[in-house]
Amino acid sequence: MIATTNGHAAPSLNDATPRDPFNNNCYGTNVDRGxxxxxxxxxxxxxxxxxxxxxxxxxxxxxxxxxxxxxARSLIPAGTASLxxxxxxxxxxxxxxxxxxxxxxxxxxxxxxxAILGKVLSESEWAEKMKTIPEADxxxxxxxxxxxxKYYDAGKxxxxxxxxxxxxxxxxxxxxxxxxxTVCDDDAxxxxxxxxxxxxQTRKSHRYFKNIGPSNEKYISDxxxxxxxxxxxxxxxxxxxxxxxxCGEGTALRMLCAATxxxxxxxxxxxxxxxxxxxxxxxxxxxxxLVPWSNSLFENAPTYAVGVRxxxxxxxxxxxxxxxxxxxxxxxxxxxxxxxxxxxxxxxVKVFVLDTQVYSNTGGQASTxxxxxxxxxxxxxxxxxxxxxxxxxxxxQIAMMHPxxxxxxxxxxxxxxxxxxxxxxxxxxxxxxxxxxxTCQPEHGVADNMAGEQARLAVDTRAFPLLIYDPRAGDxxxxxxxxxxxxxxxGDWFVEPKTNKEVTFIDFARSEGRFAKHFxxxxxxxxxxLAANQDRLENWHVLQELAGLR
Amino acid sequence: MAQLVASFDFTPxxxxxxxxxxxxxxxxxxxxxxxxxxxxxLQIFDINGDYFEVxxxxxxxxxxxxxxxxxxxxxxxxTIHDPIAASFKEFATGRRxxxxxxxxx
Numbered sequence: 001m002i003a004t005t006n007g008h009a010a011p012s013l014n015d016a017t018p019r020d021p022f023n024n025n026c027y028g029t030n031v032d033r034g035x036x037x038x039x040x041x042x043x044x045x046x047x048x049x050x051x052x053x054x055x056x057x058x059x060x061x062x063x064x065x066x067x068x069x070x071x072a073r074s075l076i077p078a079g080t081a082s083l084x085x086x087x088x089x090x091x092x093x094x095x096x097x098x099x100x101x102x103x104x105x106x107x108x109x110x111x112x113x114x115a116i117l118g119k120v121l122s123e124s125e126w127a128e129k130m131k132t133i134p135e136a137d138x139x140x141x142x143x144x145x146x147x148x149x150k151y152y153d154a155g156k157x158x159x160x161x162x163x164x165x166x167x168x169x170x171x172x173x174x175x176x177x178x179x180x181x182t183v184c185d186d187d188a189x190x191x192x193x194x195x196x197x198x199x200x201q202t203r204k205s206h207r208y209f210k211n212i213g214p215s216n217e218k219y220i221s222d223x224x225x226x227x228x229x230x231x232x233x234x235x236x237x238x239x240x241x242x243x244x245x246x247c248g249e250g251t252a253l254r255m256l257c258a259a260t261x262x263x264x265x266x267x268x269x270x271x272x273x274x275x276x277x278x279x280x281x282x283x284x285x286x287x288x289x290l291v292p293w294s295n296s297l298f299e300n301a302p303t304y305a306v307g308v309r310x311x312x313x314x315x316x317x318x319x320x321x322x323x324x325x326x327x328x329x330x331x332x333x334x335x336x337x338x339x340x341x342x343x344x345x346x347x348x349v350k351v352f353v354l355d356t357q358v359y360s361n362t363g364g365q366a367s368t369x370x371x372x373x374x375x376x377x378x379x380x381x382x383x384x385x386x387x388x389x390x391x392x393x394x395x396x397q398i399a400m401m402h403p404x405x406x407x408x409x410x411x412x413x414x415x416x417x418x419x420x421x422x423x424x425x426x427x428x429x430x431x432x433x434x435x436x437x438x439t440c441q442p443e444h445g446v447a448d449n450m451a452g453e454q455a456r457l458a459v460d461t462r463a464f465p466l467l468i469y470d471p472r473a474g475d476x477x478x479x480x481x482x483x484x485x486x487x488x489x490x491g492d493w494f495v496e497p498k499t500n501k502e503v504t505f506i507d508f509a510r511s512e513g514r515f516a517k518h519f520x521x522x523x524x525x526x527x528x529x530l531a532a533n534q535d536r537l538e539n540w541h542v543l544q545e546l547a548g549l550r
Numbered sequence: 551m552a553q554l555v556a557s558f559d560f561t562p563x564x565x566x567x568x569x570x571x572x573x574x575x576x577x578x579x580x581x582x583x584x585x586x587x588x589x590x591x592l593q594i595f596d597i598n599g600d601y602f603e604v605x606x607x608x609x610x611x612x613x614x615x616x617x618x619x620x621x622x623x624x625x626x627x628x629t630i631h632d633p634i635a636a637s638f639k640e641f642a643t644g645r646r647x648x649x650x651x652x653x654x655x
Contacts, residue, residue: 364649
């Protein structure tokens with residue numbers, strides 16, 4: 001029992017409590033873990049979590065907590081978002097249908113909130129673990145495991161014993177966006193209403209999932225990058241961040257953290273530029289990161305990162321990766337000079353851009369990344385002017401023209417391309433930038449479950465081409481630049497095989513609310529949108545030319 | 551598993567009744583995800599794959615346009631009636647208003 005500021009003794013927030021009887025809100029993702037302690041004179045992690053987090057969880061934090069050194073400095077320990085409970089924010093939650101599951105891991109990878117988790121055990125381990133489940137719940141819990149071809153049949157050949165696979169939903173972190181249901185091609189997930197009975201079963205199942213230990217790594221293939229999230233070490237971005245339901249940025253940050261942790265565990269850090277990403281990952285007192293993280297201003301994150309890099313190098317930490325994260329506003333616009341200067345330094349700083357093509361955090365103002373014709377708060381579609389009139393700036397092409405800089409443009413919907421882009425940036429000994437298309441549901445005008453589908457459509461319609469530019473790949477631009485992953489890479493537009501029709505930027509625009517005003521009642525696109533379509537084609541031609549395909 | 555939730559048999563002159571059907575029974579599906587438009591029927595799917603079916607109207611028919619608009623389909627009215635080799639056309643239904651559309655824009 002721990003004494004709290006309001007004078008009552010209470011169990012640790014990392015243990016079961018009367019409010020959280022199955023301890024769903026606790027540290028550790030696939031398995032339980034203790035608080036991540038640090039040795040700092042100004043931050044007592046246990047005191048922070050038990051006293052300050054409790055104050056906010058119980059609703060008296062802002063009014064009653066004294067402005068002592070911990071509170072006044074706004075320091076937040078690692079992973080405190082684990083203790084946050086989102087159980088009551090959505091009316092629906094996914095239900096897993098094990099008989100349909102193939103173990104593809106798409107749902108686990110694409111969840112923006114680390115709320116859907118996977119585990120694989122050998123059949124004999126599984127049988128032993130099931131004996132530890134209370135008898136009354138054993139049948140219910142055992143029925144949630146599946147014998148997939150990927151882990152069971154292939155496991156027999158590879159490991160000598162079939163692997164049992166389970167997907168579980170963390171009811172305390174799920175925001176009900178249904179992205180997992182959308183990416184599942186096998187009807188293995190569906191949204192159901194949160195009844196008391198179903199939530200009780202979900203809470204118990206999540207607890208048993210954490211109790212039975214980690215996955216058996218013999219079943220995790222190093223060559224299948226999508227399996228990396230079966231390893232606890234990759235769970236650096238915990239659930240509990242304050243992002244919108246279905247946020248494309250959340251998925252991108254999770255995947256970035258997983259890929260980096262796959263190679264470096266938690267021995268790396270993040271400098272973040274102000275934007276949505278800093279708001280939902282540091283809404284006091286909640287922090288989803290299990291690595292050191294700092295935020296300065298909108299305009300100077302790359303400069304800040306250069307300073308940290310220099311200090312780390314002085315300390316002999318030259319091999320420790322440092323990611324600098326920002327949105328398109330921070331990297332294309334306000335921090336562009338700092339970004340360019342960092343590239344020119346040749347320093348080992350990796351930049352990750354969450355490209356929503358708009359200032360999402362401040363309500364949707366146009367950035368230089370915004371598409372021509374897009375309706376935003378600073379380029380409002382009216383009678384005289386139809387949305388943004390300028391062309392979109394291409395950060396990838398600009399970055400490629402800096403000396404010896406690794407550049408990638410990718411999306412979370414192209415999972416292998418994403419992981420290869422990030423791992424390539426980490427392997428590269430010098431500056432790197434990975435620009436990721438991230439769907440912003442409120443600003444793009446799409447449903448909560450659409451992050452992946454819209455990212456894929458952005459690539460298919462040349463709105464956002466995939467690319468990797470690796471200076472190590474050759475002595476000419478065409479050797480360094482790969483457009484692999486784009487459809488119909490030698491042609492102008494992708495041709496939909498079902499209809500035999502070209503899929504253009506107009507089709508992409510038709511699917512999003514941000515371009516809705518460009519279509520008349522008969523569905524005809526405006527002159528501005530036709531110009532935007534031409535702009536996207538011309539941009540694609542430039543890339544084709546640089547890659548030697550034109 | 552995905553299942554047919556409700557259906558409507560379309561005949562000439564029942565366009566308004568079909569629109570009424572989509573409006574009145576909409577709550578029986580969850581968030582809409584996509585539509586399949588065949589030559590002679592329309593299927594409207596939610597995120598779980600459950601669906602409505604409107605039989606007797608398809609992409610060659612003029613009446614398909616208001617039905618598709620009623621469920622917020624991202625389609626091109628200029629090409630919707632064009633014949634195709636495949637058995638159906640697929641469109642997304644995930645377009646929404648942007649944030650503050652009603653106040654600022």
